[in-house]
Amino acid sequence: MKNITIADVAKYANVSKSTVSQYLNKRYDYMSEKTRKKIEETIKELNYQPNSVARSLKQKSTFTVGVVVANILHTFSTYIIRAIEDFFHEHDFQIIVCNADDEPEKERKYIEMLRAKQVDGILIFPTGGNLDLYEQMKDDEFPIVFMDRTIEHLGIDTVMLDNHLAARLAIDEFVRNGYSRIAIVTTSIIRNISPRVERIQGYRDALRSHGMEVNEAYIKTMDVGQISLALADLFQQTVPPQAILAGNDIVLVEVLKFMKENNKHIPKDVAVIGIDEVSFASFYTPSITTIAQPTKEMAKSAAERLLQQIRKEERPEELPIIQRFAPAMILRDSCAVK
Numbered sequence: 001m002k003n004i005t006i007a008d009v010a011k012y013a014n015v016s017k018s019t020v021s022q023y024l025n026k027r028y029d030y031m032s033e034k035t036r037k038k039i040e041e042t043i044k045e046l047n048y049q050p051n052s053v054a055r056s057l058k059q060k061s062t063f064t065v066g067v068v069v070a071n072i073l074h075t076f077s078t079y080i081i082r083a084i085e086d087f088f089h090e091h092d093f094q095i096i097v098c099n100a101d102d103e104p105e106k107e108r109k110y111i112e113m114l115r116a117k118q119v120d121g122i123l124i125f126p127t128g129g130n131l132d133l134y135e136q137m138k139d140d141e142f143p144i145v146f147m148d149r150t151i152e153h154l155g156i157d158t159v160m161l162d163n164h165l166a167a168r169l170a171i172d173e174f175v176r177n178g179y180s181r182i183a184i185v186t187t188s189i190i191r192n193i194s195p196r197v198e199r200i201q202g203y204r205d206a207l208r209s210h211g212m213e214v215n216e217a218y219i220k221t222m223d224v225g226q227i228s229l230a231l232a233d234l235f236q237q238t239v240p241p242q243a244i245l246a247g248n249d250i251v252l253v254e255v256l257k258f259m260k261e262n263n264k265h266i267p268k269d270v271a272v273i274g275i276d277e278v279s280f281a282s283f284y285t286p287s288i289t290t291i292a293q294p295t296k297e298m299a300k301s302a303a304e305r306l307l308q309q310i311r312k313e314e315r316p317e318e319l320p321i322i323q324r325f326a327p328a329m330i331l332r333d334s335c336a337v338k
Contacts, residue, residue, distance in 0.1 A: 004046045004047065004048045004049070005048075006020050006021065006024075006048075006050075008046060008048070009039065009042050009043055009046060009048050012042045012045070012046060013035075013038050013039050013042040014038075015035060015038070015039065019031065019035065019039070020039055023035075023036060023039045023040075024050055025092075026092070061120050061310075062117070062118050062119060062120055063092060063093050063094065063120065064093060064094045064095070064096060064117070064119045064120060065088060065093055065094075065095050065096075065119055065120055065121045065122065065123065065306060065310075066095070066096045066097075066098065066110070066111075066114035066119045066121070066122040066123070067081060067084060067095050067096070067097045067098070067122070067123045067124075068098045068100055068107060068110050068111060068114070068122060068123070068124045068125065069081065069097065069098065069099050069100065069125050070100055070101075070102050070107075070125035070126070070127055070148070070149070070193075071099070071100075071101060071102050071125075071250075072097075072099040073250060074248065074249055074250060074276070075249045075276055075277070075278050075279070076148070076248075076249065076276050076293055076295060077125065077148075079295035079296075079299075080147060080148075080295055080298065080299045080302075081095075081097055082299075083295060083296045083298075083299030083300065083303075084123065084299045084302065084303050087299065087300055087303040087304075088303060088307075091307060093120070093307075096114065096117075096119065098110035098113075098114070100125075100127055102127055103127065104127045104128075104129025104130050104191075105129075107124075107126075107127045107129065107130055108130050108133055111124070111130070111133055111137075112133075115137075115142070120143060120310045121142070121143030121144065121145070121306045121307075121309060121310045122137070122142075122143070122144050122145075122306075123144075123145045123146075123147055123302055123303070123306055124144065124145070124146055124147065125146075125147050125148050125149055126146055126149050126150075126151060127191065127193075128149065128151060128191035128192060128193055128194075129191055131151070131154075134151065134154055134156065135154065138154060138155070138156060143306055143309035143310045144156055144157070144306075144309070145157045145158070145159065145302050145305045145306045145309070146158040146159070146160075147159055147160070147298070147299075147302050148160050148161070148195060149193055149194045149195060150194050150322055151194075152322065155321055156321070157302075157305045157306075157309070157321060158321065158322045158323065159298050159301045159302040159305070159323050159325070160194070160195070160298075160322070160323075160324055160325070161195065161293050161298075161324065161325055161327055162324040162325065162326050162327060163194070163195050163198035163199045163202055164198055164199075164201065164202035164205065165202065165326060165327060166199060166202065166275050166291045166293075166327040167184070167198075167199045167200075167201075167202030167203045167205075167206055167245065167275070168202050168205070168206040168209075169291055169327060169329045170203075170206075170245045170273040170275065170291055170329075171202075171203060171206035171207060171210070171245070172206065172210075173273060173289065173329065173331075173335055174243045174245075174271060174273065174335060175210050175212075177271065177335055177336065179242045179243040179271055179335075180212060180242065181215070181218070181239065181240070181241045181242045181243070182203075182207065182212075182218065182241060182242070182243045182244075182245065183218035183219070183220065183234055183241035183243070183244045183245070184199070184200060184203045184218065184219055184220070184244070184245045184247060185220045185221075185227065185230060185231065185234075185244060185245070185246055185247060185251050185254075185255065186199060186200065186220070186221050186246075186247025186248065186251055187221065187222070187223065187224060187227075187247065187248065187250065187251060188221055188222060188223050189221045195248075196221065196247060196248075199247050199275060200219060200221070200247075203219075203245060217234075217237060218234070218241055220233070220234065224250055224251075224254065227251060227254040227255075227258075228254060228257070228258050228261075231244075231254075231255065231258045232258075232262075235262075235264075240270075241270065242270060242271065243267075243270060243271040243272070243273075243335070244270055244271070244272050244273075245273050245274075245275070246272065246273070246274040246275065247275055248274075248275055248276050249274065249275075249276035249278050251274070252272075252274035252276070252278065252288070252290075253278075255272060255274075256272070256284070256288075259272075266286055266334050267286065267333070267334055267335055267336045271334060271335040271336070272288060272289070272334045272335065273288075273289045273290065273291065273334065273335055274288055274289075274290045274291070275290070275291045275327075276290065276291070276292070276293060277290045277291075277292035277293070277330060278290065281330070281332065282332065286332070286333035286334050286336075287332035287333045287334065288332055288333075288334045289329070289330065289331055289332045289333070289334050289335045290329075290330050290332070291327045291328070291329055291330075292327060292328045292329075292330050293325065293327055294325050294326075294327075294328070297325060298325050301323055301325075305319075
């Protein structure tokens with residue numbers, strides 16, 4: 001069977017190849033509704049499939065971007081991916097999503113694969129373990145944006161949460177409700193992954209601003225599989241904490257599992273606040289107070305930055321290299337007034 005070409009569509013629709021090309025690229029400004037309808041019907045009748053390879057060669061673009069997620073199990077990552085896909089779909093780009101599992105070597109393989117496939121740009125939740133690769137992409141002027149995590153000295157466009165403020169909001173709420181012995185539990189800070197480090201620093205600063213001492217025994221960082229052991233250690237202390245700040249959604253799940261398994265009641269035995277909104281927070285018993293990230297706004301900003309680089313648009317002078325978004329407190333029942 002003969003491959004149908006754009007010339008065939010133009011001939012059958014009795015228009016020029018240029019007009020068909022404008023239709024395919026959704027440039028309808030100078031095209032009548034009658035012409036649009038005729039081309040649409042002809043494409044359906046001939047079962048014409050645009051040649052994406054030819055289009056890529058002609059426009060020197062694959063109309064594809066990569067998204068390398070550090071850990072796709074995070075609810076935040078899922079929301080960001082969805083919003084990024086929506087944005088690029090509107091601009092006729094496709095996305096390829098890769099999950100690095102917080103493993104630098106896996107991240108490296110995905111970045112190299114994406115570049116080999118000649119994607120137009122990559123949005124990365126960096127593991128922090130491939131500095132040479134990040135620097136090489138920047139030196140090559142390859143479009144790249146960091147999401148959620150930053151490596152400040154590289155000067156790469158980054159969109160992330162104001163993590164200090166997120167921790168501060170939680171501590172302020174605990175203190176307002178009368179809690180003074182407050183712990184923070186987060187996943188490993190190996191490779192100085194910025195959100196975790198910043199949230200711990202925000203926790204420290206917030207306690208000091210309330211005139212409270214920082215009890216190092218109340219700060220727990222470990223791999224997910226060790227969180228239950230860390231929580232057990234917290235509650236075996238002579239003076240256990242009255243409240244726990246879960247550093248992210250995965251930690252929050254582990255905290256809630258531990259409370260159920262050990263017959264501890266929230267907030268009677270211990271108050272809980274989690275950073276990252278989760279789908280079950282509103283109907284869990286008791287409902288869980290969370291610190292939410294503005295995922296749609298963050299994703300849009302990151303996607304716009306990447307698209308600007310891909311299109312080689314002039315960078316707005318007022319646009320900072322690192323853009324931090326403010327979190328929002330969603331008050332529920334897990335941090336009740338004592």
